[in-house]
Ligand SMILES: Nc1ncnc2c1ncn2[C@@H]1O[C@H](COP(=O)(O)OP(=O)(O)OP(=O)(O)O)[C@@H](O)[C@H]1O
């Protein structure tokens with residue numbers, strides 16, 4: 001008999017079970033424009049649950065941007081990974097995306113587009129020191145610019161605990177508080193792994 005259980009990354013289709021009530025609640029929060037924090041131990045099904053909800057909402061023309069913050073170690077990496085995730089979620093022709101960004105960014109950076117062997121584009125910004133200070137705020141405000149065009153948009157930050165050391169929380173909070181009702185944010189996270197110092201402590 002084929003093993004009916006999938007174990008690995010996030011699950012979908014026939015491998016995804018239950019979570020009926022949770023999906024209903026998350027959809028209601030999103031349509032009310034609320035921000036949501038999903039905090040649970042590792043392997044509890046956070047990513048699967050949120051992505052399943054988003055796939056269902058896609059039929060209602062809700063666009064979402066999913067950014068996994070695992071392994072991001074600098075603010076520049078955060079800016080560029082987020083910028084890339086935003087660009088890819090647009091699903092428009094590449095030149096249209098680039099022009100849109102140039103029109104909404106107050107800074108005037110070079111928008112770089114590279115293509116992999118299968119033709120998939122990747123987007124990044126060339127930032128000089130002065131730009132870098134303003135680029136974070138500009139990039140954080142991109143979802144609001146989408147939303148103002150009449151597009152319902154949900155931003156998902158997965159593994160949020162992983163960027164605690166970048167001290168971005170206050171900045172993100174101050175920018176996104178002006179996005180309420182237009183953009184919904186979902187922050188997902190788990191407790192950070194024990195460090196070598198407290199690895200023997202009972203949790
Ligand atoms: N709704 C579900 N139905 C069936 N299996 C599930 C479901 N949700 C999670 N699982 C099982 O748990 C595993 C982990 O799920 P998932 O990656 O979504 O959890 P997570 O909380 O995001 O984990 P991590 O903390 O590693 O990011 C899946 O590979 C699958 O085996």
Ligand SMILES: [Mg+2]
Pocket residue numbers: 046047048158
């Ligand atoms: Mg996960």
